[in-house]
Amino acid sequence: MLKFETSTGNTYAWINDIGIFIPANPILSAILRETSDQNQISKTNIIKKLKKDFDEKEIEYYYDLMKKYERVRNGPEERFKCITNQNYKDSILKKTILRNGIAQLILDVTEDCNFRCGYCIFSGDYIYYRNHSKRYMDIGIAKKAIDYYFSLIIEGKRYNPLRQPTISFYGGEPLLNFKLIKECVEYIEEKYKEYKINYNLTTNGSLLNREKAEWFMDRNCHILISICGPKEEHDRLRYYRNRKGTYEDIMKNVRPIIDDPRSKLGSSVVYDFKTDLFELDEFFNRQDVPAPILANLVAELDGCRYFEQFSETDKLRFKEQILCAQRCYINNFNNREENKRGSFFDLIFGSAFIAAINDPGSLTLNDPMIPYSGTCIPGKKLFVDVDGNFHICERINRNFSIGDVSKGLDFTKIGKILEDYVQHLDKCPTCSMTRMCNRCFVNLSADKDFICTSKSCRNQELNEIKLLSDAFTFAEMNPKIVEKNLEVP
Amino acid sequence: MYFRLNPECHFIKGEVRGAIFDLIDSKVYSLDQKETKIIASYAVSHKYI
Numbered sequence: 001m002l003k004f005e006t007s008t009g010n011t012y013a014w015i016n017d018i019g020i021f022i023p024a025n026p027i028l029s030a031i032l033r034e035t036s037d038q039n040q041i042s043k044t045n046i047i048k049k050l051k052k053d054f055d056e057k058e059i060e061y062y063y064d065l066m067k068k069y070e071r072v073r074n075g076p077e078e079r080f081k082c083i084t085n086q087n088y089k090d091s092i093l094k095k096t097i098l099r100n101g102i103a104q105l106i107l108d109v110t111e112d113c114n115f116r117c118g119y120c121i122f123s124g125d126y127i128y129y130r131n132h133s134k135r136y137m138d139i140g141i142a143k144k145a146i147d148y149y150f151s152l153i154i155e156g157k158r159y160n161p162l163r164q165p166t167i168s169f170y171g172g173e174p175l176l177n178f179k180l181i182k183e184c185v186e187y188i189e190e191k192y193k194e195y196k197i198n199y200n201l202t203t204n205g206s207l208l209n210r211e212k213a214e215w216f217m218d219r220n221c222h223i224l225i226s227i228c229g230p231k232e233e234h235d236r237l238r239y240y241r242n243r244k245g246t247y248e249d250i251m252k253n254v255r256p257i258i259d260d261p262r263s264k265l266g267s268s269v270v271y272d273f274k275t276d277l278f279e280l281d282e283f284f285n286r287q288d289v290p291a292p293i294l295a296n297l298v299a300e301l302d303g304c305r306y307f308e309q310f311s312e313t314d315k316l317r318f319k320e321q322i323l324c325a326q327r328c329y330i331n332n333f334n335n336r337e338e339n340k341r342g343s344f345f346d347l348i349f350g351s352a353f354i355a356a357i358n359d360p361g362s363l364t365l366n367d368p369m370i371p372y373s374g375t376c377i378p379g380k381k382l383f384v385d386v387d388g389n390f391h392i393c394e395r396i397n398r399n400f401s402i403g404d405v406s407k408g409l410d411f412t413k414i415g416k417i418l419e420d421y422v423q424h425l426d427k428c429p430t431c432s433m434t435r436m437c438n439r440c441f442v443n444l445s446a447d448k449d450f451i452c453t454s455k456s457c458r459n460q461e462l463n464e465i466k467l468l469s470d471a472f473t474f475a476e477m478n479p480k481i482v483e484k485n486l487e488v489p
Numbered sequence: 490m491y492f493r494l495n496p497e498c499h500f501i502k503g504e505v506r507g508a509i510f511d512l513i514d515s516k517v518y519s520l521d522q523k524e525t526k527i528i529a530s531y532a533v534s535h536k537y538i
Binding site: 012019068071475 | 490492495496513514531
């Protein structure tokens with residue numbers, strides 16, 4: 001049982017084996033203490049033992065409650081039993097992927113980019129990731145990838161008949177290869193016309209002129225533009241080869257289309273230890289800026305040198321800023337002006353609180369192939385690099401290939417990656433927060449191998465306790481928003 | 490305190506009253522109007538077909 005306290009002084013507990021949050025109270029703690037050594041202790045004996053301190057009826061009530069959950073309880077031993085019996089057979093993996101995977105085909109249309117942002121994973125500061133290059137995907141590879149993806153969609157119909165194909169264009173800067181994107185879409189429209197396709201584009205926005213924007217909007221494409229805040233902040237983080245800022249060029253393209261009813265624009269925000277978060281929140285409340293959809297601190301992955309530029313004072317100051325911003329957000333949530341769309345703070349705080357309470361897979365367990373962590377089974381997405389190799393996703397380095405466009409998915413390779421990954425989850429069986437873990441291949445990957453969770457998750461539990469404490473403080477003040485999983489606001 | 494139904498409990502709201510279904514114990518707890526109103530103010534009602 002993991003206890004945490006809200007700022008109002010209420011104590012709650014998370015019981016990981018079961019997957020529930022409960023108000024922590026001394027009776028329940030005493031019962032769990034008495035039953036924790038796995039010895040079967042009867043209700044009469046527990047009552048006998050505890051009745052000098054607590055009311056008999058209450059002991060009985062909580063004892064029955066815990067007994068009820070024991071029927072669905074699945075402790076660490078049972079979970080590892082699941083995987084040791086599981087040998088990642090190709091046929092099982094294929095079936096799992098056909099049922100739950102292939103949610104998205106991501107085409108890495110070029111490794112080239114007209115920006116040289118310092119924090120980018122392809123900047124050279126991430127030693128296990130590729131650098132920028134002049135390599136472009138050719139249409140032959142793209143068509144093979146598309147055909148293979150649709151063959152899986154068709155084969156998977158018997159497991160997942162309602163799945164809608166989703167095609168995403170990624171890079172480098174994908175609009176540097178707009179010709180290929182156009183050819184791909186025309187090919188799909190011609191060959192797979194019976195499907196309703198979701199298209200996504202992740203772009204830096206500098207080449208998204210009116211003509212291209214019109215073309216994407218006509219196809220109902222979701223466009224995610226990297227915007228890091230007001231001019232000064234954005235230009236500090238996102239610049240051209242000659243270090244010239246990119247803000248003006250992006251906004252020149254965004255402004256004319258933001259009010260177009262067909263446009264589905266969103267901002268992807270990245271910040272670092274020198275960012276003023278309050279300034280960012282104010283900026284993204286502006287109606288002439290696409291609403292923030294994604295917001296992340298610069299990725300702190302193994303082999304990353306980006307953070308060497310920051311001093312301990314920078315880190316400390318940022319930590320204090322986060323605490324202050326979070327406090328302001330919680331205290332002022334009910335007094336804020338009505339806003340039609342979610343704010344930057346809603347994204348980094350409100351959504352995180354709601355997810356912390358609602359996301360842990362209560363009563364259900366992970367897929368037995370991966371008993372711990374929040375990772376997917378490779379094949380959930382199909383990321384295709386310029387050479388036609390398949391990868392787990394766009395965020396992991398290129399050393400974990402899972403097949404290619406000619407031979408298709410390599411289920412033996414996927415099985416080996418899973419086996420290797422699970423062997424590195426050494427700390428997980430004793431962790432009290434496995435159900436709320438969001439770590440995945442990306443966080444645990446090093447060069448060609450994974451890092452053990454005993455090494456990489458050192459402060460994870462402390463961070464989660466702090467998050468839960470804040471999330472429940474927020475929930476006490478805004479119960480409807482959390483329980484009904486409403487989008488904030 | 491922040492109140493929420495345990496995950497095995499599903500609240501179904503009818504026209505006037507409601508019920509909570511406990512999927513572990515296979516029990517149904519019928520709620521009167523007042524109880525329904527209290528629970529409905531916090532919990533999401535699952536749709537019934």
